[in-house]
Amino acid sequence: MAKINFVDHSGETRTVEVEEGATVMEAAIRNAVPGIEAECGGACACATCHVYVDEAWRDKTGAPTPMEEDMLDFGFDVRPNSRLSCQIKVTEELDGLVVTVPERQA
């Protein structure tokens, strides 16, 4: 299990546990973390599970794939550390990951 920290736009942090192999989006949805909508259910087709990866974790999560970049064009307030949480697979390395949820998804 890995701990994932979701910071909402007011600064409050929710920590949830998820098994390795699941995605950060799934961790959010299963634990009803507010602000992650995931309309398309994880198909990288909607950009409503957008998060900002904490600077300290950006190397570990890596950069978006070209397909994810294309979807991020539809995101709200996209920044250099933007990712779609359905495209971040949880590994042992990501235990303790910190992501911030944008003010809104669309």
Place this chain on the structure above:
Amino acid sequence: MSEAIKTDVLIVGAGPCGLFAVFELGLLDVKVHLVDILDKIGGQCAELYPEKPIYDIPGIPMITGHGLTESLLEQIKPFNPTFHLNEMIETVEKIGDPGFRVTTDAGKVFECKVLVVAAGGGSFQPKRPPVPGIEAYEGGSVHYAVRKMEEFRDKDLMIVGGGDSALDWVLNLHPLAKRITLVHRRDDFRAAPHSVEQMRALVASGQMDLLIGQVTALEGEGNVLSAATVKGNDGTVTKVACNAMLPFFGLTMKLGPVANWGLHLENNLIPVDTGTFETNVPGIFAIGDINTYPGKLKLILSGFHEGALMAQKAVKYVYPDKRVVFQYTTSSSSLQKKLGVN
């Protein structure tokens, strides 16, 4: 008001569940019209994931969203449903027991005995970009679609986005507009490479402008824009004269007018009876992603099942005096005749 189109059943939404419902209703001799807000058939399968593989349609190990839509259209061909695309149902008025008068945003009127809501996640509507105060200019200088190209003649037009819609309209409106500025958050475009090349050529020859960054502020009076501020990824801030704007940020699903049809809602979903998939309003059914009941799974296969059970109840409203005998397509010659296979 135009003359009403009369139909047994009107289905709201031409996604996979709406399409398969045509099949189940067709076997019971029920005629169907379908309305969809998209300009194409297939719902989310067409709009969100046409090329992505689906692995959980029973009996079909793998099919794309587009492929599933095509197969369903082939399957329901014998029943000749009528599609009304690019239209959204706005009002539903009870006129019978059951019976409904339904009006679309294009002013089309239907009179149906049964209404089936197969609207998935709701209606697809353009996403509003994250620009403070943009709402104030909607209906004035900010448009999410091009209805008449002439509206953009001699305008200082800003187009925002990097997909095909953005690039196509850059190229189509370039001859008409006074000046076009294309704004995109990165210097990489997902639009067709040929369109991107053409756009880059226009920029290179000084016939239009390209800014890489995001729109951060708008200026204007009432709903008429005069300028837009673009913050570049390198931190530079550019103010651009602009009296028309076309943002293309894709579509999002909103429940939309369904909320005003007198149906009970739970978290924007419509509760149904799981024996019939009827809502709290007799004669209005809800199938697919838009309904909810204990144990609900948002799977296409569940929507197919829901359509089949809905049809068994709907036919009783359409033909109140007819005794419906349940039959199998494998053995019933009358069903096979309807399907045109016998």
